[in-house]
Amino acid sequence: MLRYTHSLNIDLPTLCEFELHEDVDQPSAISPSIRDRPFLFAGACPANPLIMRLEQFTRFDNQEIAALVALSASPRIYPSGHILINDCTCVEHVFLLLEGMAYRYKILPSGKRQILGYLVPGDLFDLQFDPASRPDHSIALLCKSTVVKIPIRRMDHLLSQFPHVERALTVATLLDVAILREWLLNIGQRNAIQKVSHFFCEMMVRLSKVGQVDADGSFDLPVNQMMLADTTGLTSVHINRTLQRLRGLGLIILKHRRLSILNFNHLAAVADFEGSYLRCRTFARGVAYD
Amino acid sequence: MLRYTHSLNIDLPTLCEFELHEDVDQPSAISPSIRDRPFLFAGACPANPLIMRLEQFTRFDNQEIAALVALSASPRIYPSGHILINDCTCVEHVFLLLEGMAYRYKILPSGKRQILGYLVPGDLFDLQFDPASRPDHSIALLCKSTVVKIPIRRMDHLLSQFPHVERALTVATLLDVAILREWLLNIGQRNAIQKVSHFFCEMMVRLSKVGQVDADGSFDLPVNQMMLADTTGLTSVHINRTLQRLRGLGLIILKHRRLSILNFNHLAAVADFEGSYLRCRTFARGVAYD
DNA sequence: CGATTATTTGAAAGGTGTCAAGATAGGTGG
DNA sequence: CCACCTATCTTGACACCTTTCAAATAATCG
Numbered sequence: 001m002l003r004y005t006h007s008l009n010i011d012l013p014t015l016c017e018f019e020l021h022e023d024v025d026q027p028s029a030i031s032p033s034i035r036d037r038p039f040l041f042a043g044a045c046p047a048n049p050l051i052m053r054l055e056q057f058t059r060f061d062n063q064e065i066a067a068l069v070a071l072s073a074s075p076r077i078y079p080s081g082h083i084l085i086n087d088c089t090c091v092e093h094v095f096l097l098l099e100g101m102a103y104r105y106k107i108l109p110s111g112k113r114q115i116l117g118y119l120v121p122g123d124l125f126d127l128q129f130d131p132a133s134r135p136d137h138s139i140a141l142l143c144k145s146t147v148v149k150i151p152i153r154r155m156d157h158l159l160s161q162f163p164h165v166e167r168a169l170t171v172a173t174l175l176d177v178a179i180l181r182e183w184l185l186n187i188g189q190r191n192a193i194q195k196v197s198h199f200f201c202e203m204m205v206r207l208s209k210v211g212q213v214d215a216d217g218s219f220d221l222p223v224n225q226m227m228l229a230d231t232t233g234l235t236s237v238h239i240n241r242t243l244q245r246l247r248g249l250g251l252i253i254l255k256h257r258r259l260s261i262l263n264f265n266h267l268a269a270v271a272d273f274e275g276s277y278l279r280c281r282t283f284a285r286g287v288a289y290d
Numbered sequence: 291m292l293r294y295t296h297s298l299n300i301d302l303p304t305l306c307e308f309e310l311h312e313d314v315d316q317p318s319a320i321s322p323s324i325r326d327r328p329f330l331f332a333g334a335c336p337a338n339p340l341i342m343r344l345e346q347f348t349r350f351d352n353q354e355i356a357a358l359v360a361l362s363a364s365p366r367i368y369p370s371g372h373i374l375i376n377d378c379t380c381v382e383h384v385f386l387l388l389e390g391m392a393y394r395y396k397i398l399p400s401g402k403r404q405i406l407g408y409l410v411p412g413d414l415f416d417l418q419f420d421p422a423s424r425p426d427h428s429i430a431l432l433c434k435s436t437v438v439k440i441p442i443r444r445m446d447h448l449l450s451q452f453p454h455v456e457r458a459l460t461v462a463t464l465l466d467v468a469i470l471r472e473w474l475l476n477i478g479q480r481n482a483i484q485k486v487s488h489f490f491c492e493m494m495v496r497l498s499k500v501g502q503v504d505a506d507g508s509f510d511l512p513v514n515q516m517m518l519a520d521t522t523g524l525t526s527v528h529i530n531r532t533l534q535r536l537r538g539l540g541l542i543i544l545k546h547r548r549l550s551i552l553n554f555n556h557l558a559a560v561a562d563f564e565g566s567y568l569r570c571r572t573f574a575r576g577v578a579y580d
Numbered sequence: 581c582g583a584t585t586a587t588t589t590g591a592a593a594g595g596t597g598t599c600a601a602g603a604t605a606g607g608t609g610g
Numbered sequence: 611c612c613a614c615c616t617a618t619c620t621t622g623a624c625a626c627c628t629t630t631c632a633a634a635t636a637a638t639c640g
Contacts, residue, residue: 116471136468136567178426180470181406188477188523189402192412233478277426
């Protein structure tokens with residue numbers, strides 16, 4: 001009876017085989033857009049986002065589910081901008097993000113900041129830190145968020161008790177690294193409009209997996225243009241102009257910290273987005289693996 | 291009697307506290323250069339590079355050493371350019387690089403390539419792939435290299451038998467991810483001369499840890515200018531001009547696929563290189579942790 | 581030695597950054 | 611409900627870093 005519904009897990013595979021079109025400058029040429037498939041984004045179900053996320057990779061039995069649910073107990077709400085981990089922190093906890101959003105970042109002595117990644121509901125972090133040494137980067141909240149702080153000791157205990165859960169978390173960590181690699185490719189090799197488009201596509205896929213994307217293809221994305229700049233390695237002025245181009249192409253609406261992707265297929269074509277690195281079998285450009 | 295010498299492990303901490311200098315344009319202003327400390331790079335000792343690398347993080351007992359040495363048995367030599375893993379590969383082995391060098395990369399449909407990282411002697415890869423899904427990137431050899439191909443099954447067996455070794459390998463993997471993050475910062479936020487300088491500094495530190503750097507601060511770096519371009523997200527033409535600037539500043543000599551860093555401190559200052567992300571306690575800008 | 585690959589150089593175009601100012605929006609207090 | 615304040619977004623002009631394209635030179639390899 002602890003079982004949760006997993007609508008996205010079941011529905012997502014049906015969203016597949018979007019194709020690349022050469023006429024990237026003709027937004028109308030591509031269909032069906034994601035808007036035409038409302039059943040894919042059946043709204044956020046009240047499920048535990050951690051379970052929702054990890055069940056992308058495996059199936060848990062009731063005991064495991066119970067353990068994971070217990071993990072989500074006693075959450076706390078922190079304000080936007082709250083720093084969960086910085087380079088002076090001694091890492092004694094892992095964090096589970098239940099609601100809201102967070103980001104990893106690094107700052108240069110010159111003051112330049114690079115966003116290294118975003119954390120979405122259901123993300124458990126950070127198993128990537130070695131308790132024996134200091135964090136090499138920081139993590140802060142993008143908006144008011146609900147977070148569970150879990151002592152590492154307790155986490156270790158749970159993982160040794162449930163190797164199946166440990167395996168799922170390892171896979172989740174591998175996925176994080178795969179995202180990091182894709183970002184390197186994105187920042188290193190794509191131009192401004194592609195960088196931004198690619199980021200938007202990625203966030204939509206990731207958020208859809210945890211039920212954060214509405215039926216009309218819109219979702220909360222509490223980033224300002226400076227954040228986007230530090231995410232893509234561009235300046236905020238150039239981000240502004242790039243967003244105008246994307247709006248002009250009829251691909252997105254971004255306001256009130258909410259992004260509507262009006263034509264996912266076209267946006268993905270612009271970005272050269274190929275979602276298989278997200279282990280979403282369904283977003284592999286025209287080919288469904290397995 | 292299986293014990294190996296670990297000269298670098300002992301010597302490196304003495305290389306410390308290089309400082310930032312503001313007068314970046316005056317190469318002569320900085321001393322002592324790394325050349326003045328030959329004892330740091332006492333030449334490649336014949337030790338097993340895997341053990342050399344992992345003993346940065348821990349100490350092994352004789353049994354563990356024996357197991358690791360056994361792992362290095364039956365190496366094979368592959369030619370330059372040989373592809374060890376690509377996106378069509380089914381991952382059934384991990385690889386241990388004993389001699390030579392390799393690189394991870396990703397290619398866009400447009401043909402643009404991004405180098406994601408370099409593998410040096412002593413690197414064991416890739417625990418980062420999930421056997422259940424396809425690799426999201428490829429790995430190829432940079433030059434003729436000696437590699438051991440280890441069945442995943444055998445590796446798993448060894449790791450479950452020696453949890454201490456598993457822990458060390460996990461830390462090594464965490465370090466790889468930390469390097470990846472630093473690369474994102476590098477490509478996203480630094481200019482051309484800093485990107486190249488930073489890459490050189492990182493390679494020198496990493497290679498010095500496995501005894502690949504000579505007493506005069508020079509080491510094999512079998513990359514051409516196109517590789518450097520795809521590493522830094524620049525074009526090969528611009529790399530060429532950037533290298534000329536670095537040569538003009540008297541910071542490096544790069545020819546015959548070999549790099550000599552003439553003044554490490556100065557190069558690090560140019561790059562804003564801060565080595566603590568490499569878990570080299572000694573390269574933390576002026577401050578030795580712990 | 582020829583043939584290929586890699587490096588170097590120049591000129592020109594273009595993408596992106598910089599600087600500065602004005603407009604808009606969201607929040608706060610009266 | 612309005613006035614104000616601050617953060618954010620928008621816009622323009624200009625500089626410059628980096629790319630592109632082309633060609634010449636040098637290095638490497640069989």
